[in-house]
Amino acid sequence: PSSLLYHLRPPTSVKSTRLIGSAAPLAAEPGELKLRHFRTEELPPQASPTLDRTPLLFNEDVLLSHVVASGEDPHFFRNGGADELIFVARGQGLLESTFGELAFAQGDQLVIPRGTIYRLKMSSADLRLFVIESRGFLRTPERYRTAWGQLKEGAPFSERSLKRPTSLPVHDETGDFNIVVKQRDALTELVLDHHPFDVVGWDGFYYPWSINIRDFEPIVGAIHQPPPVHQVLESDQLVYCNFCPRPFDFHEGAVPAPYNHSNVMSDEVLIYVSEEFMSRKGISYGSITLHPDGLPHGPHPGLYEASIGRERTEEYALMLDTFKPLNVAQSATPIEDAQYHTTWRGDHS
Numbered sequence: 001p002s003s004l005l006y007h008l009r010p011p012t013s014v015k016s017t018r019l020i021g022s023a024a025p026l027a028a029e030p031g032e033l034k035l036r037h038f039r040t041e042e043l044p045p046q047a048s049p050t051l052d053r054t055p056l057l058f059n060e061d062v063l064l065s066h067v068v069a070s071g072e073d074p075h076f077f078r079n080g081g082a083d084e085l086i087f088v089a090r091g092q093g094l095l096e097s098t099f100g101e102l103a104f105a106q107g108d109q110l111v112i113p114r115g116t117i118y119r120l121k122m123s124s125a126d127l128r129l130f131v132i133e134s135r136g137f138l139r140t141p142e143r144y145r146t147a148w149g150q151l152k153e154g155a156p157f158s159e160r161s162l163k164r165p166t167s168l169p170v171h172d173e174t175g176d177f178n179i180v181v182k183q184r185d186a187l188t189e190l191v192l193d194h195h196p197f198d199v200v201g202w203d204g205f206y207y208p209w210s211i212n213i214r215d216f217e218p219i220v221g222a223i224h225q226p227p228p229v230h231q232v233l234e235s236d237q238l239v240y241c242n243f244c245p246r247p248f249d250f251h252e253g254a255v256p257a258p259y260n261h262s263n264v265m266s267d268e269v270l271i272y273v274s275e276e277f278m279s280r281k282g283i284s285y286g287s288i289t290l291h292p293d294g295l296p297h298g299p300h301p302g303l304y305e306a307s308i309g310r311e312r313t314e315e316y317a318l319m320l321d322t323f324k325p326l327n328v329a330q331s332a333t334p335i336e337d338a339q340y341h342t343t344w345r346g347d348h349s
Contacts, residue, residue: 003204005098008172008194015176015191024185025055025063027327035297037340038332040130040286045070049120049127050077050180051187055329057269057290061237062322063133064269064288070126076196078117080183082133085233085240086110087213087318089273089286090128094121098199099207100165107213107273107316108163109232111138113206117179117196128286130271132320136235143228154219156229161215164207171195213273213316218246223254227319239266241319247312257307260298267292267326271318282343289340290326300343 038056046052049069057064063082068090092105097118104110112118120127144155151158173195181188211232219229230241248256268291272283282300283289291297299307328336 001205003099003202003206005199005202008170008198008200011192011196013193015193017191018189020180020187020189022185023182023187025058025327026330027058028330028333030327033292033294034341035292035295036290036328037283037337038288038290039284039335039337040066040288041284042335043068045126047071048073049129050075053129053131054331056288056332057326058329059322059324059326061135061235061324062320062326063131064320064326065131065133066129066288067131068126068128069120069122072122073119075178075180075189076117076119078179078181079112079114079133080181081114081185082135082182083114083138083235084110084112085132085134085138086112087130087132087271087273088127089130091122091124091126093123093127095119095165095208095210096121096197097165097208098197099202100168100199102163102165102208102210104210105212108210109213110208110210111233112208113138116208118208130273130318132238132240134235134238136237138233138235138240141228141231141234141239143231156217156219157211157215157232161211162209163211164209168199168201169197170200171197173198213242213244213318216242216244218244220247221249222251223249224256224258225249227321230319237323239319239321241321243315243317243319245312245314245316248307248310250311255304255308256310256313257299257304260296262296263291263293263321265293266321266323268297269320269322269326271320272316273318274314274316282337282340290328292325297344301345 045068053065053067055065088108095102177192179190233240270289272287
């Protein structure tokens with residue numbers, strides 16, 4: 001996909017450049033292979049929604065970060081090495097970009113293709129964001145698209161649910177405008193001699209867009225449906241899903257809680273964006289669990305029985321499956337629940 005943007009001035013007129021520093025996440029000591037749980041509610045607020053993200057999990061293709069931002073950036077930002085998926089867990093505001101303005105609110109999932117210059121304007125006291133950076137192109141799942149690119153009628157969301165920039169303010173201004181570019185695990189500051197949002201029009205299929213998690217319509221069945229029915233996005237290196245309120249399995253003999261399973265050839269990450277989740281105890285809003293390839297997992301003790309007879313769940317959660325193993329970042333270790341891997345024992349509450 002591509003787009004053509006029509007600028008008032010050349011976007012190449014850079015006055016100066018400056019290396020800010022490394023953006024490479026640092027890995028914690030590998031340690032033993034185990035199921036892991038991180039409590040992001042314990043992370044303190046930061047100033048910048050782009051430069052103060054806390055790395056949590058990563059590999060050579062994917063980086064998952066978290067930030068509670070208390071202020072707006074004075075600079076513009078451009079990720080030159082990865083598509084960004086930003087889940088708005090709290091707050092609201094405006095995504096400004098060279099493609100125009102796109103309003104966002106809690107539950108929105110902003111897809112910002114690499115190379116897009118943008119800035120997040122806040123209309124609430126703070127923003128709580130989960131950010132997935134993907135070196136692979138983020139796109140809607142092939143299983144839900146026709147050969148002509150349209151989302152199928154049986155897909156859990158449709159084009160009517162997708163939001164794109166709705167207005168295009170033109171900034172005809174000269175001066176010093178700072179753009180921070182993330183590329184090759186480094187941050188570089190460019191000073192442009194004019195406002196980067198000087199685009200008077202554009203056309204094409206490459207632009208920021210969003211979908212709210214509440215607009216996802218889950219596929220349900222008489223017996224347990226496998227996780228791919230919850231898929232929203234994919235790349236060559238990952239799968240991304242939404243778990244949303246839905247009726248439970250309605251076969252008379254169904255056990256709604258999912259069976260024990262292993263993620264063969266992928267690592268599974270769940271991001272809990274509500275207090276409820278049908279198959280877990282001890283998690284809370286903002287919890288993140290990592291279930292690596294090689295270890296089985298499933299409902300906590302007692303939750304099979306508790307699920308029988310229940311008609312629906314009100315849960316909201318995000319799932320990220322990566323096809324290469326994930327590293328735990330050093331910055332995630334202070335918020336880890338060190339005993340999580342033992343909580344499948346029958347005597348654990």
